[in-house]
Amino acid sequence: MSSIYKKEPTDYTIIQERNKSIAKNTANNIVSITCDSDSVAGTVSQRACVYCGARVVLNPITDAYHIVHGPIGCASYTWDIRGSLSSHSEIYRNSFSTDIQEKDVIFGGEKKLEAAIAEIIEKNRVNPPKLIFVYATCIIGVIGDDIEAVCKRAEEQYGIRVIPVKSPGFAGNKKDGYKAACNSLMTLMKQSKNLQKVKGINFLGDFNLAGEMWLINNYFREIGIQVVSTFTGDACYDNLIKAPSASLNIVQCAGSMTYLAKQMQKQFEIPFIKISFFGVEDTSESLLKIARHIGDEALIKRAEKFILGIKEKTEKELLYYRKRLHNRRAAIYVGGGFKAISLIKQFNDLGMKIVIVGTQTGKAEDYEEIYKLADEGTMILDDSNPYELEKFIKETGADILVGGVKERPLAYKLGLAFCDHNHERKHPLAGYEGAINFAKEIDESINSPIWSFIKEIDSETEGIEDDVRDIFQEVYNEKIVKLMKV
Amino acid sequence: MEKNYVNLDVNPCKMCMPMGMATVLKGIKNCMTILHGSQGCSTYIRRHMATHYNEPIDIASSSLTEEGTVYGGENNLKTALLNVIKLYSPEVIGIGTTCLAETIGEDIDRIIKEVKDIEPYNKVRMITASTAGYKGTQFEGYHVAMRSIIQQLADNPVKNKKLNILVPHLTPADIRYIKEVLNDFNADYTLFPDFSETLDSGYSKEYKRIPEGGTDAKDIANMGGAKASIQLGVTVPHELSAGHYLLERFRVPLFQIPVPIGVKNTDRFIKLLSQLTGNPIPVKYKKARARALDAMIDSHKYNAQGKATLFGEPELVYSLASLCIENGIKPEVLAIGGKNVLFKKLLAPLVVKEGYNPLFLSEADFETIQQQTIIRNSNILIGSSDGKWIEEREGIPLIRVGFPVHDRIGAQRRLNVCYEGTLRLLDEITNCLIEHKHDGYRKEMYESFYKKQVCSQ
Numbered sequence: 001m002s003s004i005y006k007k008e009p010t011d012y013t014i015i016q017e018r019n020k021s022i023a024k025n026t027a028n029n030i031v032s033i034t035c036d037s038d039s040v041a042g043t044v045s046q047r048a049c050v051y052c053g054a055r056v057v058l059n060p061i062t063d064a065y066h067i068v069h070g071p072i073g074c075a076s077y078t079w080d081i082r083g084s085l086s087s088h089s090e091i092y093r094n095s096f097s098t099d100i101q102e103k104d105v106i107f108g109g110e111k112k113l114e115a116a117i118a119e120i121i122e123k124n125r126v127n128p129p130k131l132i133f134v135y136a137t138c139i140i141g142v143i144g145d146d147i148e149a150v151c152k153r154a155e156e157q158y159g160i161r162v163i164p165v166k167s168p169g170f171a172g173n174k175k176d177g178y179k180a181a182c183n184s185l186m187t188l189m190k191q192s193k194n195l196q197k198v199k200g201i202n203f204l205g206d207f208n209l210a211g212e213m214w215l216i217n218n219y220f221r222e223i224g225i226q227v228v229s230t231f232t233g234d235a236c237y238d239n240l241i242k243a244p245s246a247s248l249n250i251v252q253c254a255g256s257m258t259y260l261a262k263q264m265q266k267q268f269e270i271p272f273i274k275i276s277f278f279g280v281e282d283t284s285e286s287l288l289k290i291a292r293h294i295g296d297e298a299l300i301k302r303a304e305k306f307i308l309g310i311k312e313k314t315e316k317e318l319l320y321y322r323k324r325l326h327n328r329r330a331a332i333y334v335g336g337g338f339k340a341i342s343l344i345k346q347f348n349d350l351g352m353k354i355v356i357v358g359t360q361t362g363k364a365e366d367y368e369e370i371y372k373l374a375d376e377g378t379m380i381l382d383d384s385n386p387y388e389l390e391k392f393i394k395e396t397g398a399d400i401l402v403g404g405v406k407e408r409p410l411a412y413k414l415g416l417a418f419c420d421h422n423h424e425r426k427h428p429l430a431g432y433e434g435a436i437n438f439a440k441e442i443d444e445s446i447n448s449p450i451w452s453f454i455k456e457i458d459s460e461t462e463g464i465e466d467d468v469r470d471i472f473q474e475v476y477n478e479k480i481v482k483l484m485k486v
Numbered sequence: 487m488e489k490n491y492v493n494l495d496v497n498p499c500k501m502c503m504p505m506g507m508a509t510v511l512k513g514i515k516n517c518m519t520i521l522h523g524s525q526g527c528s529t530y531i532r533r534h535m536a537t538h539y540n541e542p543i544d545i546a547s548s549s550l551t552e553e554g555t556v557y558g559g560e561n562n563l564k565t566a567l568l569n570v571i572k573l574y575s576p577e578v579i580g581i582g583t584t585c586l587a588e589t590i591g592e593d594i595d596r597i598i599k600e601v602k603d604i605e606p607y608n609k610v611r612m613i614t615a616s617t618a619g620y621k622g623t624q625f626e627g628y629h630v631a632m633r634s635i636i637q638q639l640a641d642n643p644v645k646n647k648k649l650n651i652l653v654p655h656l657t658p659a660d661i662r663y664i665k666e667v668l669n670d671f672n673a674d675y676t677l678f679p680d681f682s683e684t685l686d687s688g689y690s691k692e693y694k695r696i697p698e699g700g701t702d703a704k705d706i707a708n709m710g711g712a713k714a715s716i717q718l719g720v721t722v723p724h725e726l727s728a729g730h731y732l733l734e735r736f737r738v739p740l741f742q743i744p745v746p747i748g749v750k751n752t753d754r755f756i757k758l759l760s761q762l763t764g765n766p767i768p769v770k771y772k773k774a775r776a777r778a779l780d781a782m783i784d785s786h787k788y789n790a791q792g793k794a795t796l797f798g799e800p801e802l803v804y805s806l807a808s809l810c811i812e813n814g815i816k817p818e819v820l821a822i823g824g825k826n827v828l829f830k831k832l833l834a835p836l837v838v839k840e841g842y843n844p845l846f847l848s849e850a851d852f853e854t855i856q857q858q859t860i861i862r863n864s865n866i867l868i869g870s871s872d873g874k875w876i877e878e879r880e881g882i883p884l885i886r887v888g889f890p891v892h893d894r895i896g897a898q899r900r901l902n903v904c905y906e907g908t909l910r911l912l913d914e915i916t917n918c919l920i921e922h923k924h925d926g927y928r929k930e931m932y933e934s935f936y937k938k939q940v941c942s943q
Contacts, residue, residue, distance in 0.1 A: 004691075015569050039525055041549040042566030043573065049526025071585050071620040072495060073502030077530035080875065081892070093875075094853075099495040100620050105589055115493040123491070138524055138586040139620065142555065169524035170555045170586060386544050387573045390693060405533050410542040414693050454689065 003329060004415050004455055007397035014388065015043055021382040025374050033367050035382040038173065044385045046333070046406055047360045049169035051137050052078070053177020056423065057256050058133055058165065058184065059092060060084035060207045060232040061240070065120055065129050067096045069113050069147060070137025074169075075099075082423040083209040087234050096120070100139055110145045117154045117162060130237040132162045133184060141168025161237070163187050174335075175255065175361045182260035185231065186267070188240060193268055195245035199294060200226035202246040202270070204261055205253030205338075206277070208233025209423055212430040216277050219431065223303045225290060231257060244268040248294050250275045250286070255336030255361055277430040278342035279349060280314055314432040321439035322351050328446055331356035331398035333381070333389060333407055334421060337366020343402055343421070344373045350439055355396035358384045386410050400446050415454040417445035489847070489854040497852035497875060499797055500823025502619035505531050506627025507582035508545055509655060510635065513679020515700035518576040520546045520566050522559060522594055523584025527619070538890040539658075539685045539898045544695065546570050555590055560597050571606050574695055578611045578703050582631070588618035611703055613638045623824035624889075625799045628655055629719075629726040632679065636728045639706040643736050646708055649762060650715035650738065651677040652728050654745060654801045655889060658686035660903040664746075667756070667904060670770060671763045676705040676712065678728075686898040710736035714762055717742045718755075721800040721828045745801055746903045747911070748809035749778055755904070774905035781909050785916040786814055792919050795819040795859040797850065797869040798888040800829040806868055806887065807833055811840050813912060818862035821847035821855045852876065866918060883918050887911065
């Protein structure tokens, strides 16, 4: 399949305030883009809110009670929708909401929150909670509930950690939610800041979607890298509080976790490096980088040996897909810069062309990297929307879009292949196994027989084939002629 | 009965009011939606609807930030209106409020009044509804939106021959079928809200940012002059009912009947149409009814094994319960996520008459529904895909019906109404019960009765 769109300009006009967040990559890479700003009202931004940012970062902590202090919607739309897996507790898959009502809005919700925490303690005496997060939503920010005070009192009363997450939806964008979550994690870890350092790493910014954290941890185990704590994929209270003892932080999802890494560097003296386990190239480089940071010659050797073996095996499998995907055009619209950058590399590795790269919350430094990596002429978009995606998909003749849940139906309606690179995925896309899954998913969508129907649709016949009889007649012709003779 | 946790909703069986508003607005022709609030509200609702309908769901937000929250969101809303007009060229823009907008006291009606005659705002018809998330569930949001929109648009009281068909949250396939029935009766009607095409559109070469279909605002304008209104929805309280508004304001006779799921409920609908149109019942439906009865006889012993937990919006649970009762499927737990007085009041006599004694749960969460399902020993769950939690934990199969269905494809094209839909749904339930029995009976019999003995030859 190649795109049904002919790389022609459209007459779609861009909202003026949005122009500064859109750029075409040029040879000398001097373009700049406005990012990290508020969404423009009425443009149908694909971003969510501050609360969403906080929720996605903390949600995978498996044995925590996540109380959403607010009206029911905020809890309902985020209940157990993500693919973070757990090896032990499943408490995190429940949704706890104070379900704020009109009278609470008028009289305040502190009492209800207090009672809610008390109920959790009371009802779980057999298996007492160790950790509770309390998320503040828009309304809590407006009515002014002092959730910090409530949490503090609860900690004193019950002797467990009850941590506020300051995430009213309107107080910034999704990225501010990441920060709020990181601050809550810092609050949690402070209690163990003086732990003796060990030779091991914390893995920041992997959410164990479809077991990706487990998969990468297997590599570490084979090479001999010890993992102290994970943020926040398959995390639990007992491991999280050990994190200050690590000697290195590795940061994958930079958008959400760089802030935490910096805080941990400042307060616990743990240096950090940025890594990525998406794609063969990044995975291999990252493993080596970690080995060099913490290991001796022997560890580095083991890493090199491990990479050599697994890379060869993976490359062999990828060969098949490279042939089938060569020169196809890919559009990327994802949440953060780190993922976009990894995807560009992966598409390049598969011999595909990048025509659009966009993110919801990328930072200036991410976009600089994107300019460097992306082909000339690539459209670069920050905080884009369905209108712009439609325009640029048509104008660039993209064959496939990579994105999240909301982008999928748009791609399909435009007659485009799609790759689900979201937090709901049910198969791993990280590591070597993930690189193969990724290529396979791209191939399965881009080379599906369905697109031949789409291309044939002609406005007059609505695509209904009218030469069916001819085809059959051709096949049966000989027989029919014979019969006629008799 | 109360839920297990008093101060917490654990695993919600409800959503918020703006969700209902957004759904209704999808049923208006060439209409775009703006939610006045923070960016998350519209994005979450878009995501929730997109996975259920598998359609692009474009809902704009006024993207309120800290500044808008402190100093008022008027400018944000005006910008949002301008940008939506530029990008989507709608005829109608529906604006719903959110928790945030309501709490900071935004007066959207005043804002709209101020700009409605100014270029380019005057190009569109703006309609509003007050839908604070904490004031009710998606059910209330849906009906508040319907009523508010009719209040604003129905301004022509001149008598006409049309019927008003007011539909609750059904599937697009259901609405398409109801329209087919109306056409078969040669009825002249205005059905509202009609999201039968907008939320389940076909592939076309030319992508439409606002999908085709929906009730024309011009037709809504004439609803006050209609011959009668049929409101499919008996659990809709008077003060939220669009049908009651049209009755009180324009004296349009109102027939409030249940959603036509189940033979009895469908009979009511078909007979009413025959009466109101003066046309006989088409043979097609007599045949469909006969087939439904035939199937019910075929299935009745399997159905007698069924012990069901039903959950969701009151109107749907009411009609699903009727379906269960008329087929001998025992209703064990009847749960709704919101508050609704009419639900129990109307349903209790029905179940009692048939000798059942189900547990009614109002303002229920899934934590409570799960526990009561175990106590009551239900063997089938009927409701939205949010019941997957109980299915996964307790191994009780779930028949996915209602909103949302996130983990299966095709919820938007499932037919549940009238004889044909009833039969489709019933077959699904019956087959599930058969599968359950067939899967387990060998082991069960072996374990119950088999005693090791020597074969006598």
